[in-house]
Amino acid sequence: MSRSRYTPRERRHRAIHAFIDRDCPVSALTPGTKVPVKSCPQCDIKSPDYVRHHGIKDCPHKPDMCHGFHAATLDHDKAQSWIDRYPDLNFAISTGPAGLVIVDLDTNKNGAPVPDKYANIPGVKDGYDVWSLALERYGARHPTDTMQVSTPNGGLHIWHSLPPGVVVNKSEGAFGWLVDIRSTNSYIIGPTSVTKDGEYRRLGDVTEPTVAPDWLLHHLEHTGHKPKPPARPRPRIIRQRSDQDDREYRGKTVQDLAHELATAQETERHAVLVRVTAAAAYLVHRGLCDEAEMRDAMYDAGRDAQRTDYEIHKAIESALSYTAGRAA
Structure with missing residues (x-):
């Protein structure tokens, strides 16, 4: 029709x-x-x-x-x-519940300088070129058999489905400059959506995502997007807390800590992120909240505080590793 x-x-x-x-x-x-x-x-x-x-x-x-x-x-x-x-x-x-992995290619619309990693590679000027480098590395071609959506700013969303049992993380790993990966714990703008810059439009006649090719899944493992094997359970009982620790954190829940981060002053947000993730990690190791609950709360509050997913991820992992080390 x-x-x-x-x-x-x-x-x-x-x-x-x-x-x-x-x-x-x-x-x-x-x-x-x-x-x-x-x-x-x-x-x-x-x-x-x-x-x-x-x-x-x-x-x-x-x-x-x-x-x-x-x-x-x-x-x-x-x-x-x-x-x-x-x-x-x-x-x-x-994208996670839908079993999708989306490769999101961006243009350099703000004219940012090319990162040092790519400075000596001729022709690299945006995410399309970084994607081309990955294709060249594996002897692959840009897919024409899977659904693709153009964005109003000239970007491209390449849609793939995931094989059964395969999980791809969004907020971990780094594919490359101006290339984002959207899958677990993420979403993608639906085609026909419209912003002030224009419409997200499906390209061509292909209306379904094909299964992600083996080379792409291998590359996502290399870039850190594929989950690592589960770590050994961290002990719940940690060192005796000091009087200062108890005064600062006694009675606080992970949601109290998230609220502190989400409402932090702009100039203090990074410091507050580090502090509240450390406090939340203690709650996890004391058995007062689940790690998944803690991660969700910190990501939501960190985004409200305009922190990047990478910054939040590093703060959480550092806090959990530190508290686990002190418990050993």
Whole structure:
């Protein structure tokens, strides 16, 4: 059926339901943006009406649009209720539950200098060129048999599905300059979504992602995106805490620490990130919260504090390693 029979808004509504039919959970984005719909006051950690909770699983109200891509749904009725309230909403796909890995190529739209790593390689000027270097390394060609989406700023999303049992992390590893990997704990903007810069458009006639090729999975392991084998369980009992430690952290929960980070002054955010992740690591090792709960809280609060995923990841890993070492 011809696209021209539908308005841009209608095509977006149809696309939302089509992705649900493909078992790709969708979440709501603020109309005209790439940003999740703002959480309600009960779920906004910066709001005075915030109700302490850990996420979508213990949300103080019936789960709806709060908590971003964690609230992604396969329920047609729920998605339609979002459309009814926000007819011009954009949408995203939660890539982990959908079993997807997306290679996100960016242009150098801000004219940043080429990193030293690539300075002596002729022709490298953006993420497309870094992707080409990876293709050349493995004797591969740019795929033409899988779904691809152009972005309004000239970037490209290359969609692949993951083989059963394969997990790819987003916030760990580094593919290369201006190349991002979106899979576990991430989302991708859905085609037909529109920002002030234009529309996310599916390219060509291929409408389905093919299975990620072996060379790409191998490369993602090399770049640190594939999870390492589980580490030995860290001991829960640690050294005797000092009186100063107890005065500073007594009675605090991981959500208290997350709130401290999310509301930190701009000039203090890195220092607060280091401090609260260290305190949260002690909570984990004392058995007062789960490591997964701690990680989710620190990532959410760190992003609110405009910290990069890499910076948050390094702070968490350093804190957990330090507390484990002191427990040994």
